[in-house]
Structure formats: structure tokens, C-alpha cells
Amino acid sequence: MEEYEINCVVKDNSGIITQLGFKDQGIHSIFIITRLILSGRISSFYVNKNGNKVKVVVRDSIIDNESLISDDECINIDDLNFLPKCSS
Numbered sequence: 896m897e898e899y900e901i902n903c904v905v906k907d908n909s910g911i912i913t914q915l916g917f918k919d920q921g922i923h924s925i926f927i928i929t930r931l932i933l934s935g936r937i938s939s940f941y942v943n944k945n946g947n948k949v950k951v952v953v954r955d956s957i958i959d960n961e962s963l964i965s966d967d968e969c970i971n972i973d974d975l976n977f978l979p980k981c982s983s
Contacts, residue, residue, distance in 0.1 A: 898939040901951060903981035916981035929953055942978065951975070 903916035916922045931937045932953050940951040 897937055898941060899937065901940055901942050901975070902978065904975055904978045905981050912975055914981070915975075922981055942975065944977065 899920060900918040901915045902918050903922075904912045905914035905916070905922060907913050912925065914922050914924050915928055928940060928951075932940065932951075941948045942951060943949075
């Protein structure tokens with residue numbers, strides 16, 4: 896099973912996360928990651944939160960405007976803002 900660790904974020908001028916950085920895999924847009932999750936082509940994206948592997952899922956939203964959240968045992972929405980900013 897392929898698993899990819901998300902370890903940083905890129906935000907736009909409004910503070911909205913637009914891209915995710917992956918350990919040893921570069922930086923990719925939320926749109927691409929969402930499509931990979933929905934298509935089932937990648938088995939798992941996750942974040943390391945306080946030493947725990949937390950799966951990243953697509954939050955139900957308006958069609959073509961999905962967003963990603965970490966699925967921390969379904970306890971509220973965590974919008975990945977705890978991750979550091981990706982360095983250039």
C-alpha cells in the first residue's frame with residue numbers, strides 16, 4: 896500500500912491552504928490531491944500529529960469545491976493548519 900506523509904502547507908494571501916508538501920515527494924495542489932483520493936488511485940495520505948498517523952480525507956462539500964481535512968477519529972474538523980509552512 897502506498898502511503899504519503901504530508902508535512903507542510905502553502906497558503907494563499909488570504910491564509911487558505913492551496914498546496915500540500917510531501918516528505919520526499921514535492922509540493923502538490925489541493926485539487927490534485929483531492930482528485931487522487933476520490934479516484935482511489937492512492938491508498939493513503941496522512942499527517943503525523945503528536946506522534947500519531949492521522950489519515951487525510953475529503954470533506955463533503957459543494958461539488959468541485961472539496962477541501963481536505965485530517966480524520967482525527969472524526970473529532971471535529973481539523974483543517975491542517977497545525978502543519979508548518981513549506982520552505983521554498
